Amino acid sequence: MTPQIKNEVTAGFLYMKEDLDIMTQYYNDMQNFDWTLRDDLTWRLHKRITLHSGLLLEMEYMRIKMSAPHLDREDPGGQDGIGQRTSDSSFTAFSLGAYLEAIIQPVTGLKIIPGIRADYHAYNNSFSPGASLTARYAFFNDYTTVKGAVGTYTRFPWG
Numbered sequence: 001m002t003p004q005i006k007n008e009v010t011a012g013f014l015y016m017k018e019d020l021d022i023m024t025q026y027y028n029d030m031q032n033f034d035w036t037l038r039d040d041l042t043w044r045l046h047k048r049i050t051l052h053s054g055l056l057l058e059m060e061y062m063r064i065k066m067s068a069p070h071l072d073r074e075d076p077g078g079q080d081g082i083g084q085r086t087s088d089s090s091f092t093a094f095s096l097g098a099y100l101e102a103i104i105q106p107v108t109g110l111k112i113i114p115g116i117r118a119d120y121h122a123y124n125n126s127f128s129p130g131a132s133l134t135a136r137y138a139f140f141n142d143y144t145t146v147k148g149a150v151g152t153y154t155r156f157p158w159g
Contacts, residue, residue: 004044012036025084029065034058048105056097063090093123111136115151 014034021027040054067086101115113134120127132151138144 006042006044008040008042010036010038010040012038026068027066031063033061035060050103051100052103053100054098056095058093058095058097060093061090062093063088091123093121095119095121095123109138111138 012035014032016030016032016034018028018030020029035058037057038054040052043051043053045051065086065088067084069084097117097119099115099117101113104112104114106112111134113132113136115132115134117130117132118127119130130152132149132153134147134149134151136145136147139146
């Protein structure tokens with residue numbers, strides 16, 4: 001069997017806006033822009049062995065504006081000593097992830113999938129390596145699957 005290689009590149013963009021206004025005393029305005037670029041490479045080495053690897057690049061920009069009433073001890077002459085506190089902040093987060101896994105099918109229905117993954121998050125300058133081992137068994141013509149997995153899995157802190 002000749003090795004078969006398949007490459008797939010996907011890109012995505014998400015925009016989310018959320019407004020909350022309660023009796024003009026409290027408001028929250030949040031905008032979130034999320035860009036992703038993903039490149040997946042599949043290399044079928046043998047009818048029972050496939051390598052799967054990928055890169056994920058993600059950038060997120062978030063801006064949050066808030067206003068809420070608070071007790072104003074420095075200017076008690078306001079409306080019953082209550083003032084308004086506002087905040088306007090934004091941040092940009094960048095992350096890069098890469099993974100490699102082998103899909104091994106020793107017998108029909110059984111797949112053993114060892115894998116490694118590494119993620120870098122520029123937001124907090126952290127590096128997260130991980131490894132996993134998954135076993136799947138499909139029976140009844142692939143209508144039912146039993147799966148077990150062990151490993152280290154990480155997520156970005158706010159996700």
